[in-house]
Amino acid sequence: MRLIVHNMLTCNIKGVVNKFPLRIEAEKVVIKKEVDFNTDFLRHMLAKIEWKALVDGARSMGYTELPDHAPEAEESYSFLKKFHHALLELHLEEGSLVCQETGRKFPVEKGVPNMLLHEDEV
Amino acid sequence: MKATLAPSSLISLPRHKVSSLRSPSLLIQSQRPSSALMTTMKTASRGSVAVTAAATSSVEALREGIAEFYNETSGLWEEIWGDHMHHGFYDPDSSVQLSDSGHREAQIRMIEESLRFAGVTEEEKKIKRVVDVGCGIGGSSRYIASKFGAECVGITLSPVQAKRANDLAAAQSLSHKVSFQVADALEQPFEDGMFDLVWSMESGEHMPDKAKFVKELVRVAAPGGRIIIVTWCHRNLSQGEEALQPWEQNLLDRICKTFYLPAWCSTSDYVNLLQSLSLQDIKCADWSENVAPFWPAVIRTALTWKGLVSLLRSGMKSIKGALTMPLMIEGYKKGIIKFGIITCQKPL
Numbered sequence: 001m002r003l004i005v006h007n008m009l010t011c012n013i014k015g016v017v018n019k020f021p022l023r024i025e026a027e028k029v030v031i032k033k034e035v036d037f038n039t040d041f042l043r044h045m046l047a048k049i050e051w052k053a054l055v056d057g058a059r060s061m062g063y064t065e066l067p068d069h070a071p072e073a074e075e076s077y078s079f080l081k082k083f084h085h086a087l088l089e090l091h092l093e094e095g096s097l098v099c100q101e102t103g104r105k106f107p108v109e110k111g112v113p114n115m116l117l118h119e120d121e122v
Numbered sequence: 123m124k125a126t127l128a129p130s131s132l133i134s135l136p137r138h139k140v141s142s143l144r145s146p147s148l149l150i151q152s153q154r155p156s157s158a159l160m161t162t163m164k165t166a167s168r169g170s171v172a173v174t175a176a177a178t179s180s181v182e183a184l185r186e187g188i189a190e191f192y193n194e195t196s197g198l199w200e201e202i203w204g205d206h207m208h209h210g211f212y213d214p215d216s217s218v219q220l221s222d223s224g225h226r227e228a229q230i231r232m233i234e235e236s237l238r239f240a241g242v243t244e245e246e247k248k249i250k251r252v253v254d255v256g257c258g259i260g261g262s263s264r265y266i267a268s269k270f271g272a273e274c275v276g277i278t279l280s281p282v283q284a285k286r287a288n289d290l291a292a293a294q295s296l297s298h299k300v301s302f303q304v305a306d307a308l309e310q311p312f313e314d315g316m317f318d319l320v321w322s323m324e325s326g327e328h329m330p331d332k333a334k335f336v337k338e339l340v341r342v343a344a345p346g347g348r349i350i351i352v353t354w355c356h357r358n359l360s361q362g363e364e365a366l367q368p369w370e371q372n373l374l375d376r377i378c379k380t381f382y383l384p385a386w387c388s389t390s391d392y393v394n395l396l397q398s399l400s401l402q403d404i405k406c407a408d409w410s411e412n413v414a415p416f417w418p419a420v421i422r423t424a425l426t427w428k429g430l431v432s433l434l435r436s437g438m439k440s441i442k443g444a445l446t447m448p449l450m451i452e453g454y455k456k457g458i459i460k461f462g463i464i465t466c467q468k469p470l
Contacts, residue, residue: 005301008275012311020313035298088298112284114304115277115311119182122309 001092001113002032003057007049009113011099011106013121021053022097022106024060029095030111035088042080045087046070058086181330184384185279185306188328192280196259198432202423204229205290206261208324208352209461210419211235214411225419232352233265233323239407240350240465242319246270253277253317253342255307256325260287260300266321267299275312277305279328308334310342318347326353326392330384336395343468349401351392351464352409357457358390370458377449389462401466410454413461417451 010019055066065082075083096105097113104121107114199207203225210228212220220228237243249270254263257276260283267274278284287302305311307322308331320343329335339349356366356374365371374386389406396404423429424444433441453459 001303002297002301004298005275005303008313008316009303009311010313012309032292032297034292034295036295038298041298109281110285111288112281112302112304114281115309116185116279116304116306117309119179 001097001108001111002088003054003061003090004045004049004087005113006057006092006097007053009097009115011101011104012115013099013102013104013117016099016101018101019099021050021057021100023100024057024092025096025098025105026061026092027095028093029061030091030093031089032091033089035084037081037084039080042083042087043075046075046083049087054086058090061090061092063090184330189279189281189304192258192278193282195436196280196283196286198436200259200286202429202432203420204261205259205264206230206233207258208232208262209413209416211409211412212415214414216415220415220419222423225416228416229261230265233262235409235412236323236350236352236463236465237266239405239463240348241403241467242348242350245348248346249318251317251344252319252321253310253312255310255320255322255339256328257283257287257302259283260290260302262321262323263287263300263302264291264294264296266319267296268294272299272319274300276300276302277307277310278302279304279306308338310338312342314341315344315347316342318344320347320349322349322351322353324352324354326351327383327386332387332391333395336392337399340396340399340401340468345468345470347468349396349466349468351462353392353462353464354386355389355392355460355462356386357460358388366458370456373449373453373456373458377446377453389460389464392462392464396464396466400469402469404464404466406462406464409461409463410459414454417447417454421447 006022006024009022011022012019049070051070055068058064058066063086066086067079071079091111092108093111095108097108098105196207206226206229208229209232210225211232212228242249246269249272252263252266252270252272252274254260254266254274254276257263257278260276263274263276266272276284276287278287281304284302284304287300288297291297291300291302303311307325307329320339322339326332326335339351343349356370359365366374377383378385389408393404393406421444424433433444450459
């Protein structure tokens with residue numbers, strides 16, 4: 001699971017208010033360089049990404065290079081490289097996504113988050 | 123999953139689906155999930171759909187059964203038919219017997235025709251984010267992401283499918299655009315209003331609660347976004363008809379029994395659900411004639427040397443399922459089973 005996906009996932013347990021973001025507990029992180037560096041795409045994503053979730057997610061996966069805030073003005077090349085790495089190259093292979101409100105853990109196995117709810121959660 | 127029902131209840135209760143309708147060569151009839159789906163859909167009166175859930179654990183059993191089925195059979199389907207796990211779209215009455223590649227093209231055409239029917243094609247610049255509900259191994263997602271340059275997330279109950287879908291996306295350099303998760307279409311892990319296009323290609327059949335399914339599709343659709351549902355239905359009921367004729371229901375029950383399907387609904391039922399949720403521009407069509415060549419084609423691939431070997435490898439359940447395919451074709455020919463498309467737009 002990449003952080004670009006993590007930035008979209010919410011806890012869907014009934015009644016939960018604090019659904020996003022899910023906290024990451026990383027057990028196995030893999031660097032996957034499968035996506036080309038593309039500044040247009042990155043700038044497009046920058047406008048949509050929830051930044052704090054990205055920074056916290058990256059830290060949970062062992063990457064601490066991202067600034068606390070996204071740049072206001074023109075982004076530097078080095079910033080975009082870091083953004084690219086965090087967004088698209090950090091890959092959670094094994095671990096959990098944790099609901100901040102309930103503590104419920106959604107497993108991530110072989111890079112695939114499992115967001116299925118139990119009966120008592122719907 | 124350990125509970126079993128007495129034989130008499132096999133007839134009366136629609137049981138959960140363990141097999142895919144559209145890949146008869148891969149049909150697996152599992153005896154184990156005879157802990158049946160007890161969520162029943164009854165058309166109480168024309169146009170209204172009531173859902174009763176006898177035991178919620180049976181819904182989990184259904185989910186597990188669907189997941190296990192697709193975990194076991196997706197690889198086999200992909201080997202023979204490729205990464206689109208849906209019907210092809212054909213010109214009606216086309217008598218030409220198509221090659222394998224002709225059928226692949228027809229599967230692509232199904233996607234294109236669905237987009238066109240929904241009015242998406244003219245507005246493609248507006249499609250930025252797509253959800254593929256019941257995504258299989260991601261054929262539609264990757265196709266649509268490539269076509270529109272959109273981001274697409276797919277959800278499936280099958281971990282094997284999700285992994286395969288992600289691997290295929292990586293192989294096609296689409297990892298930044300498409301991703302796949304294990305999630306329930308009835309409880310989508312997304313915020314409200316997230317998607318410009320909500321896509322459900324032949325997954326509605328698996329949903330034990332059609333009303334909840336449709337509500338979730340609508341919830342995650344963005345204002346102004348479009349919803350496309352392509353699904354198997356039974357024929358619409360006529361004025362004054364409360365239910366299908368007994369002989370029609372019997373045919374469906376036999377199919378349900380073998381393929382473990384939840385109760386079917388009609389295209390009209392979907393339309394009514396969407397109307398009740400105040401969707402706009404609701405359209406529907408019967409594409410039964412446009413998919414007619416598909417089942418015979420699947421049977422033919424099952425009867426090839428490769429197909430037979432694969433079936434034998436899969437075991438008795440697949441073979442039994444394959445032998446039940448003629449019932450599906452019969453259902454179509456007698457006008458009981460319909461291949462429907464229902465599309466709409468969420469108000470701004």
